[in-house]
Amino acid sequence: MIGDEIAREFGGHSAGRSIPVLLFIPSVDRYDNPVDQAFWRDEALTVLGKLYGGATALPPGRGSWWDSELGQLLHESIVVIFCMAQAGDVEDLELTGELVRFLRRMGREASQGEVGMVIDGGYIGFTNYVED
Amino acid sequence: MSDRTEQSRQQGPAVDTSKLAAELGADVYIALPGGRPSIDPASLARVAGLIAQRFQSSGGRPTDPRWVMTRQVPFAMDTWDRLGAVAEAISSHGQRVARGQLAAMLVETSLQGLADAFLTDPAALDAYIARIKLETAESVDVEHEDDEVVDCDTGSHR
Numbered sequence: 526m527i528g529d530e531i532a533r534e535f536g537g538h539s540a541g542r543s544i545p546v547l548l549f550i551p552s553v554d555r556y557d558n559p560v561d562q563a564f565w566r567d568e569a570l571t572v573l574g575k576l577y578g579g580a581t582a583l584p585p586g587r588g589s590w591w592d593s594e595l596g597q598l599l600h601e602s603i604v605v606i607f608c609m610a611q612a613g614d615v616e617d618l619e620l621t622g623e624l625v626r627f628l629r630r631m632g633r634e635a636s637q638g639e640v641g642m643v644i645d646g647g648y649i650g651f652t653n654y655v656e657d
Numbered sequence: 658m659s660d661r662t663e664q665s666r667q668q669g670p671a672v673d674t675s676k677l678a679a680e681l682g683a684d685v686y687i688a689l690p691g692g693r694p695s696i697d698p699a700s701l702a703r704v705a706g707l708i709a710q711r712f713q714s715s716g717g718r719p720t721d722p723r724w725v726m727t728r729q730v731p732f733a734m735d736t737w738d739r740l741g742a743v744a745e746a747i748s749s750h751g752q753r754v755a756r757g758q759l760a761a762m763l764v765e766t767s768l769q770g771l772a773d774a775f776l777t778d779p780a781a782l783d784a785y786i787a788r789i790k791l792e793t794a795e796s797v798d799v800e801h802e803d804d805e806v807v808d809c810d811t812g813s814h815r
Contacts, residue, residue, distance in 0.1 A: 544672055547698070583698050586749060607698050612672050618680055625681050641685065647674030650685030
């Protein structure tokens with residue numbers, strides 16, 4: 526697989542027992558009003574650092590998201606937070622539950638239509654921000 | 658790191674994200690085609706940084722100044738498409754790279770890796786030569802192309 530070879534040849538590494546966790550930090554709310562992206566980026570770095578041992582915020586990239594409830598497409602500048610977490614830590618519902626609480630808080634306070642994360646081979650999203 | 662983590666590192670299976678999503682009370686779950694991404698954003702960003710260090714611009718498209726020759730190289734269509742997809746992904750991290758340039762860099766790094774492997778394992782060289790013979794025996798259309806200059810997007814000057 527060419528992608529694997531590139532990652533290896535240029536200094537990437539095999540995931541091994543570590544698995545990737547990606548969060549998406551928005552720059553606008555669902556009504557296209559700006560949100561404090563730097564604040565939520567730093568909050569995410571703090572949470573991931575505390576839960577899984579560290580994280581990296583990548584430079585913003587352009588993104589789009591279809592809000593099916595409002596029937597509109599949002600274009601925005603997205604910051605992706607990336608970290609490699611130990612599988613056991615991700616499966617620890619107490620730890621990952623705290624990450625979900627952060628996501629729901631961001632969804633609620635930043636007025637998002639949906640918040641989510643990619644863990645390993647799946648996207649896990651939340652649209653209901655009521656705490657369990 | 659927790660005992661649980663250490664146990665997982667030694668014997669744990671891959672994370673069942675579908676089950677995890679249900680346990681976390683997710684409203685949306687999407688299994689990613691092909692499972693885990695084969696190249697992660699951090700690696701892409703790192704590759705973009707390494708390319709930026711190598712490339713120089715003399716007015717045109719930035720390129721590696723050591724690339725002074727252009728040669729025709731055959732590609733399978735899906736390989737060319739993959740090169741394009743990866744080059745586009747790397748380019749999204751701020752350093753534009755063409756698929757031909759990416760191919761040239763892969764050739765260089767792979768050659769270095771092969772050289773290292775052959776030095777430590779002479780049998781690997783024999784196996785590699787046998788594989789090359791098998792593959793080239795099936796490629797009758799690529800003879801005598803070494804000297805042709807083609808419009809390949811390596812960015813090199815002609």
